[in-house]
Amino acid sequence: MSVPDAPVTGAHPRPSGPADGGPARPSRLDPAIAARLRRTPDGLVTAVVRAHDTGEVLMVAWMDDEALHRTLTTGRATYWSRSRREYWVKGATSGHHQYVRSVALDCDGDALLVSVEQVGAACHTGHRSCFFTELPVDAAGDRS
Amino acid sequence: MSVPDAPVTGAHPRPSGPADGGPARPSRLDPAIAARLRRTPDGLVTAVVRAHDTGEVLMVAWMDDEALHRTLTTGRATYWSRSRREYWVKGATSGHHQYVRSVALDCDGDALLVSVEQVGAACHTGHRSCFFTELPVDAAGDRS
Numbered sequence: 086m087s088v089p090d091a092p093v094t095g096a097h098p099r100p101s102g103p104a105d106g107g108p109a110r111p112s113r114l115d116p117a118i119a120a121r122l123r124r125t126p127d128g129l130v131t132a133v134v135r136a137h138d139t140g141e142v143l144m145v146a147w148m149d150d151e152a153l154h155r156t157l158t159t160g161r162a163t164y165w166s167r168s169r170r171e172y173w174v175k176g177a178t179s180g181h182h183q184y185v186r187s188v189a190l191d192c193d194g195d196a197l198l199v200s201v202e203q204v205g206a207a208c209h210t211g212h213r214s215c216f217f218t219e220l221p222v223d224a225a226g227d228r229s
Numbered sequence: 230m231s232v233p234d235a236p237v238t239g240a241h242p243r244p245s246g247p248a249d250g251g252p253a254r255p256s257r258l259d260p261a262i263a264a265r266l267r268r269t270p271d272g273l274v275t276a277v278v279r280a281h282d283t284g285e286v287l288m289v290a291w292m293d294d295e296a297l298h299r300t301l302t303t304g305r306a307t308y309w310s311r312s313r314r315e316y317w318v319k320g321a322t323s324g325h326h327q328y329v330r331s332v333a334l335d336c337d338g339d340a341l342l343v344s345v346e347q348v349g350a351a352c353h354t355g356h357r358s359c360f361f362t363e364l365p366v367d368a369a370g371d372r373s
Contacts, residue, residue, distance in 0.1 A: 133286055140285065160368030189360040189364065208336050
């Protein structure tokens with residue numbers, strides 16, 4: 086059993102990379118998948134969300150092991166809110182659901198690419214995508 | 230001047246959101262842009278990189294203020310390596326350059342979408358994209 090006051094961690098084996106604090110909360114995630122994750126010190130991986138049909142990048146959020154488990158097994162994109170410290174199912178309050186079509190893990194296990202059928206706007210501002218603010222690139226495409 | 234042994238921070242104003250540790254290193258980034266960033270406690274924002282032509286998501290990396298400044302002003306994608314704690318210009322050693330076509334900031338200032346002309350493979354494994362490992366979705370597209 087875990088020591089009182091120690092961080093709660095999952096029971097399954099996991100890599101112990103320098104940036105991996107391990108699962109921060111109990112999770113039902115397949116241990117074979119959990120073993121491939123490299124998490125931030127607070128137990129998270131980055132989730133990049135794109136529209137499955139157009140490929141448009143819609144938003145970036147965070148998942149812990151359990152959020153990934155719920156995403157994979159319910160087909161509804163589920164994230165971990167760092168500010169509220171709770172799980173949130175996209176669309177639960179807004180109606181802007183994300184039906185998950187596929188999920189891919191990146192080469193070093195710290196980012197996920199979630200392809201979804203997006204209902205309505207992905208961004209809480211009402212924009213289709215959260216990435217609506219262009220920054221000035223002074224040397225765009227300069228190959229010199 | 231900064232106090233010896235204190236973290237080095239930029240001089241420009243910045244939001245003081247709960248997750249924002251401020252610039253972790255000195256930076257020449259336009260203060261108007263820096264003021265919009267919401268950084269991790271170690272001064273970073275997520276950079277999602279996609280191919281400008283196909284929209285394919287290639288990789289995820291990290292930028293601090295100075296990496297973003299260099300990316301915007303040189304047109305070469307430049308990141309902060311958390312493990313090596315140094316800047317790296319994509320392609321500097323591999324030849325797999327990323328020529329930056331556009332950069333967008335997301336609605337809450339903690340993620341960037343970098344559209345690039347990717348030379349060769351974006352992934353260090355030799356894959357075009359880092360997201361080549363599909364995870365099983367048990368309920369894909371289930372709207373029930």
